[in-house]
Amino acid sequence: MQRRGPASLARGALLWAAFAVPALTADRVGLNEPRPGWQQAAGVVVLAVAAALARRVPLASFGLAAALSLAAAPSLFTVSYGPALGVCALLLGLRAGRARPAVACFAAVGCAGTARIVLTGVDPAPEWLVMTGTLLFGCVFPWLGGRYWRQSRALAEAGWLRAARLEDEARFAEERARLRERARIAQDMHDSLGHELSLIALRAGALQVAPGLGDEHRAAAADLRAAAADATDRLHRIIGVLREDDDEPVPLAPAGETLEQLVARAAESGLPVRWEPAGRDPAAEPGGVAERLLHRVVREALTNAARHAPGAPVVVAVTGRAAGTSVTVTNGRATQDGSPPSGGGSGLLGLRAAVTSVGGELEAGPHGEGFRVRAYVPGQQPALAPARPARAPFTHARRRVAVALGTAAGVGVVLVGAAFGWYAYAETHSVLDPAAYARLRLGAPAAEVERVLPERDVNDPPHERAPAPPGEADCRYYRASGELFVSVDHFRLCFDAGRLVAKDVVPGVGLSGEGREENEEFAR
Numbered sequence: 154m155q156r157r158g159p160a161s162l163a164r165g166a167l168l169w170a171a172f173a174v175p176a177l178t179a180d181r182v183g184l185n186e187p188r189p190g191w192q193q194a195a196g197v198v199v200l201a202v203a204a205a206l207a208r209r210v211p212l213a214s215f216g217l218a219a220a221l222s223l224a225a226a227p228s229l230f231t232v233s234y235g236p237a238l239g240v241c242a243l244l245l246g247l248r249a250g251r252a253r254p255a256v257a258c259f260a261a262v263g264c265a266g267t268a269r270i271v272l273t274g275v276d277p278a279p280e281w282l283v284m285t286g287t288l289l290f291g292c293v294f295p296w297l298g299g300r301y302w303r304q305s306r307a308l309a310e311a312g313w314l315r316a317a318r319l320e321d322e323a324r325f326a327e328e329r330a331r332l333r334e335r336a337r338i339a340q341d342m343h344d345s346l347g348h349e350l351s352l353i354a355l356r357a358g359a360l361q362v363a364p365g366l367g368d369e370h371r372a373a374a375a376d377l378r379a380a381a382a383d384a385t386d387r388l389h390r391i392i393g394v395l396r397e398d399d400d401e402p403v404p405l406a407p408a409g410e411t412l413e414q415l416v417a418r419a420a421e422s423g424l425p426v427r428w429e430p431a432g433r434d435p436a437a438e439p440g441g442v443a444e445r446l447l448h449r450v451v452r453e454a455l456t457n458a459a460r461h462a463p464g465a466p467v468v469v470a471v472t473g474r475a476a477g478t479s480v481t482v483t484n485g486r487a488t489q490d491g492s493p494p495s496g497g498g499s500g501l502l503g504l505r506a507a508v509t510s511v512g513g514e515l516e517a518g519p520h521g522e523g524f525r526v527r528a529y530v531p532g533q534q535p536a537l538a539p540a541r542p543a544r545a546p547f548t549h550a551r552r553r554v555a556v557a558l559g560t561a562a563g564v565g566v567v568l569v570g571a572a573f574g575w576y577a578y579a580e581t582h583s584v585l586d587p588a589a590y591a592r593l594r595l596g597a598p599a600a601e602v603e604r605v606l607p608e609r610d611v612n613d614p615p616h617e618r619a620p621a622p623p624g625e626a627d628c629r630y631y632r633a634s635g636e637l638f639v640s641v642d643h644f645r646l647c648f649d650a651g652r653l654v655a656k657d658v659v660p661g662v663g664l665s666g667e668g669r670e671e672n673e674e675f676a677r
Contacts, residue, residue, distance in 0.1 A: 161208065169204035172237040173197050179232040188225075196221055200237055207241060211248045212258060215241040219262045219292070227269040228283040229262070235291060242292040246299025255296055263288050279575040279612070286571075289564055301555075351459035352422035354381035358463060358489070359423040382460065412444070412451055412480070416469050419455050426455065429470040443530040446508055447471075447480045450515065453500045454482035454526040464488030465523055477513070477531035486522040501526070577637060583609040585631035590644050590656070597653045602646065607631060611643065619645055619659045626654050633658075 176196050203217040218241040222234045229238075245255055266284040270277050357378035360366070366374070410418075416428045451469055458467050465485040472479045501517050508515040513530040589605045606629075614630035622628045626647035633642040640661035647655035 165204050165208070168207060168240075169201050171240070172200040172204055175236050176200060176233045196225070196234065200234075203237065203241060207244050208248065211241070211245040212254055215245045215255075215292075216258060217241075219258075223262070223266055223269060227266060227273060228280045228287065229266050230283050230287040230291070235287070238287075239291050239295045243295040243299040246296035246301075247303050248299075252300070259288060259293060259296075262292070279579060282571055282575060290566070350381050350384050351456045352419065352424070354378050354459065354463075356422055357381060410448070412448060412469070412471060415448060415451055415455075419459075424455065424459055424467060425464070426458075426467040426469060429468060442511060443478050443532060446504075446511065446513070446530050447478060447528060450504055450508070450526065450528040451480060451482055453504055454484075457500070457526075458482070458484040458524070462487035462523060463490070477529055479527065479529040481525065481527045483520055483525040484523045504528075579609060579612055580632065580637055581635045583607055583611045583632050584635045585633065585644050587633055587644075590631075590633075593646070593653060593656055595653055595656065599648050599651045599653065602648075602653050606646075614645075615643055615659050615661075618662075619643075620657055622647055623655045624649060628655075630659070 177193060199217055199221050203214040203221075206217070207214040215238075218234060218238045219229070222229050222231055222238050225231045225234055249255060263285070266288070267281060270280045270284060357374050360374040360377075413428055413430070416426055420426050455467065455469075458465060462484050465487045467482065467484045470481045470483075472481075501515075505515040505517075508528055508530060511530060513528065515526070515528045517526045518524070585605075585607055593602060593605070610629045611632055619628075619630075626649040628645055628647040631644045631646070633644055642661050643659040645655070645657045645659055646653060647657075
């Protein structure tokens with residue numbers, strides 16, 4: 154078993170002192186009816202055990218405080234043990250993770266208090282109201298406050314963890330952004346430089362077969378063509394290494410020229426390419442996303458045709474529709490030896506991801522004796538539905554706790570208010586005027602005496618401070634003052650055989666000698 158440190162022992166001692174102070178002083182200042190010394194000592198010992206268990210077994214600590222309060226008063230409300238009961242309920246909510254044991258304990262306390270009120274209560278209705286209000290407002294409400302405090306601390310801890318995770322994610326995102334930029338530059342090199350190198354190879358091939366060229370220059374042109382082809386292949390391999398993810402959409406960059414200008418420049422370089430315009434149908438919007446994507450598709454297709462199918466005729470056909478624009482690049486069979494496929498395919502894969510990301514389609518594959526690339530890009534990009542804001546974590550839990558706190562507070566206030574109203578009514582309607590008490594004479598008929606008595610007698614008569622009743626007389630107690638929440642003098646009237654046989658003044662706790670003497674004057 155783990156030993157408790159000095160700090161933990163000091164906190165437990167302070168908690169026990171906080172519990173013991175009201176338990177020892179409430180009787181002395183008149184807030185409770187006086188109790189024997191052994192009861193006070195036993196209560197202090199039970200509070201010490203409750204303080205010792207408050208940290209490790211908070212449910213047992215609350216159970217001890219509740220049992221002590223029920224033993225002192227059936228209504229559960231006592232000034233001596235009320236603070237300990239509320240603090241133990243608060244610690245129960247703060248330190249216990251599960252709610253069901255606490256709810257079961259509250260129900261058990263309510264049932265025990267109800268049974269004791271029914272069996273021993275003088276006035277069950279107001280006592281049950283006070284017990285219910287104390288249970289809700291003095292136990293359930295602090296328990297809910299403790300649970301809310303506990304959840305707030307858990308939320309704060311989760312917030313710090315989330316902040317640290319977001320910092321890590323931001324760092325990873327920054328690193329990923331650098332990799333994306335590197336991939337973008339690599340793709341741009343692949344598209345632009347690869348296309349230009351292919352055109353250089355085409356010009357070198359045309360120069361190689363030009364008539365009237367000497368053998369020495371013809372060999373130089375062949376070397377130039379081979380060097381351009383090798384440079385294109387090396388560039389393709391380097392791009393494959395630099396690319397982070399072949400399936401990742403390629404960032405778009407302005408092409409700087411239209412599709413027709415691109416095809417014309419390739420034809421000037423010696424590529425046998427033919428342009429088939431869209432006719433009367435509208436083509437892609439100049440400078441728009443569709444045109445830039447189609448520009449990249451055509452450039453990649455012309456580059457591949459020049460590298461892998463030199464001498465083959467190429468046809469670039471564009472079809473414009475209101476919904477979007479499609480382009481088809483078809484090449485025939487190669488008439489010269491071309492570069493073998495490198496196997497990477499990064500250009501077409503990247504373009505397929507880019508076209509698909511905007512809702513388009515890209516198809517590439519053999520067609521007859523050659524190869525065909527077909528791409529469709531919608532004219533207007535599909536509008537994305539606005540993302541609904543994600544609910545923050547624990548929002549539902551916070552709302553439930555807030556509703557529970559508000560409900561408990563409202564019910565507690567209503568019940569405590571009703572109990573206080575009944576208490577005030579019962580206490581103020583059980584006051585016997587001292588002058589009327591002074592006019593009462595021993596031996597007077599009970600019917601005559603009852604004409605000056607209030608409509609109620611007291612609910613909690615001070616039997617322990619009153620003298621022994623005469624014989625088997627029926628004694629009733631009345632308050633000498635209508636003051637609330639203080640100990641006042643009581644008048645006791647005892648009847649036997651229909652006549653008043655005794656009248657006594659029962660002094661209140663803590664009354665000064667002057668007040669006691671004043672009420673004793675009426676007794677004489």
